[in-house]
Amino acid sequence: MHLRTQNWHEPVTLTEWLKRICSVLNLAILSVTCIIVVSEFRFDWCERLVGHYLSFTNDARPENGAVWDAGRHMVSALKSLDQMALARENAGRIVRTAKSFSDLAAQLGPGEWANLDKDRFRVLYLSLPLYLRRNVMDPVRLVWLLNGGATDRIFCEGRMGGMKIFFIDTQNRVIEQLDLDVQTLGNNGSQAVIPGTLDNEHEFFGRIYPASLFFTAVSRLPGDMRVDLILDTEDLLSEKGALDRVGVSNSAQDGFINLGFEFRHLGESRVVRVKAREWAVWQLTLVLKGES
Known part of the structure; x- marks a missing residue:
């Protein structure tokens, strides 16, 4: 005789299985789960x-992982974009407010770029004295670059003591490059009006001449040499009073020599210092020595 072992809790028939499956407890658990x-x-x-839990505990969690890295990269990128936009706006303001190339070069920092449109370049170029325009660029070449359709854009880049200007064509190639020095651009004819007489200026010591003797010597020079001698007469013509004496500097700088014109007006003396080309001044000096 064989006896089958059976657990006391195991259902024996299918009916008991169904009763246990469809019990109140099981149906309640299923209903709650579905809800x-x-x-x-x-x-x-x-x-x-x-x-809400993550937000509440956010400050206590360490800032590491891919999500934090992505957030830091996004913040850094936004700051960089803001800085680029601010730098571009500032460079545009500098270009709009600059009164000359030397003013523009002085305000642009080393490595700082700015877009310079053709009309603005013309304004700054025409503000230069005639003799400096030829030094900046050959006028014929400049006419072709600005009016011949060769130039698409103009950029300027600041550097220590000056700036560079690039002419770019439609294929993004540099077709012309200018390297302008602030000191050279500053040689724009009249440099200073100084109260007092030529005797107080050491650079003119021993080379001070009566105005009549000076201009008599100037009249003996060829016409093209006289043009280079007194490059800009605007400040001299606007000065009131009688011209008494003229001094010639003893030193040259960047191909120029200072001339000092002493004016007397209402009992006061003023010296107007202007730039003259070195080679023309040496020729004038030879004539002055012959006249003395």
């Missing part, structure tokens, strides 16, 4: 709870 799942899909309450 939780459906409400989650409908209201996303589980995600909201997790989100």
